[in-house]
Amino acid sequence: MxxxxxxxxxxxxxxxxxxxxxxxxxxxxxxxxxxxxxxxxxxxxxxxxxxxxxxxxxxxxxxxxxxxxxxxxxxxxxxxxxxxxxxxxxxxxxMNDSGVVARTSHTSRLRGLAGIGFIAALAAMVATTLAAALARAVGVDFEIPDGGETIPLPGFAVVTGFFSVVGIVIAAALLRWSARPAERFVWTAVSLTAISLVPPLLSGAATATITALLGLHLVPAAVMIPTLARSLRTRTD
The missing domain is CATH 2.60.120.10 (Jelly Rolls)
Known part of the structure; x- marks a missing residue:
C-alpha cells in the first residue's frame, strides 16, 4: 500500500x-x-x-x-x-475492468449549500426590503412610467427571493459539475448582476427611482455572492 x-x-x-x-x-x-x-x-x-x-x-x-x-x-x-x-x-x-466506482458525499454537500443559501436568501430579502422602505421614506416613489404603476415593498422581497433561489440553483449545479465551482459562480453571478442593471436604466423612471433601483439590485448581490462563493470554497477545498 x-x-x-x-x-x-x-x-x-x-x-x-x-x-x-x-x-x-x-x-x-x-x-x-x-x-x-x-x-x-x-x-x-x-x-x-x-x-x-x-x-x-x-x-x-x-x-x-x-x-x-x-x-x-x-x-x-x-x-x-x-x-x-x-x-x-x-x-x-x-466492479468490472472498465468501471470507475465513486462513493461520494454529493447529497450532504448540496444540502449544506442549500441550507446556507436559504439563510442568505432570507437575509437578502430583509435587507432589500428595508433598503426600499428607507428609500421610500426619503421620497423615492418607485413609479415606473410604463403603466404608471408603483412598485410595492413586498414586490422587492418576492423578486429578491426568486433570483436568490436562481443563484442557489446555479451554485448547486457548479458544485456538482465544475472543477472550480467558486470561481465559476462568482464570474456567472457578477455577470448576471451587471445584466440586471440594464432594465432600470432603460425604464424611463425618475433619476431618484433609477438610482434606488440600481442600489437595490446590488444589495442582494452583496449578500448572496460572497456567501455562496465562500460556501463553495469550503466544500471543495
Whole structure:
C-alpha cells in the first residue's frame, strides 16, 4: 500500500502498468480524473473508491487548493495498517475492468449549500426590503412610467427571493459539475448582476427611482455572492 499526495492544482500522469491491479481510495480532498482526450472527468470525493484498469484515464489532478491524498492498495500488499471497510470490499468485488466506482458525499454537500443559501436568501430579502422602505421614506416613489404603476415593498422581497433561489440553483449545479465551482459562480453571478442593471436604466423612471433601483439590485448581490462563493470554497477545498 502506498499514498499518493497531490498538492493543490497538481496533476499526475497515470502509468497504466502501475494501476493494473491497484485500487485507489481518496482519503483527503478531491481528485478529478482526466480522460484520454484531455477533457475533465468525474470528481471523486473523500472516501471514494476507484480503479483505473481499462478506463483510459490518463491523469489524476487536484481541483482544490488543499493537498489531496489517495491511498493505493495492490494485491501484492501483505500488511494493511488501515483495513478497507466492508463497503469498499463489496464495491471492489462488484466492479468490472472498465468501471470507475465513486462513493461520494454529493447529497450532504448540496444540502449544506442549500441550507446556507436559504439563510442568505432570507437575509437578502430583509435587507432589500428595508433598503426600499428607507428609500421610500426619503421620497423615492418607485413609479415606473410604463403603466404608471408603483412598485410595492413586498414586490422587492418576492423578486429578491426568486433570483436568490436562481443563484442557489446555479451554485448547486457548479458544485456538482465544475472543477472550480467558486470561481465559476462568482464570474456567472457578477455577470448576471451587471445584466440586471440594464432594465432600470432603460425604464424611463425618475433619476431618484433609477438610482434606488440600481442600489437595490446590488444589495442582494452583496449578500448572496460572497456567501455562496465562500460556501463553495469550503466544500471543495
Amino acid at each position: 502506498r499514498t499518493l499526495a497531490l498538492r493543490g492544482g497538481a496533476r499526475v500522469a497515470v502509468v497504466e502498468a502501475e494501476w493494473t491491479d491497484a485500487f485507489g481510495v481518496v482519503t483527503r480532498g478531491r481528485v478529478q480524473l482526466e480522460l484520454r482526450d484531455g477533457e475533465p472527468g468525474p470528481v471523486l470525493e473523500r472516501d471514494a473508491g476507484f480503479w483505473l484498469r481499462g478506463t483510459g484515464v490518463r491523469a489524476l489532478r487536484n481541483p482544490g487548493r488543499r493537498t489531496a491524498r489517495v491511498r493505493i492498495v495492490t494485491p501484492r500488499t501483505r500488511t494493511v495498517t488501515c483495513p478497507l471497510p466492508n463497503t469498499w470490499r463489496n464495491e471492489m468485488s462488484s
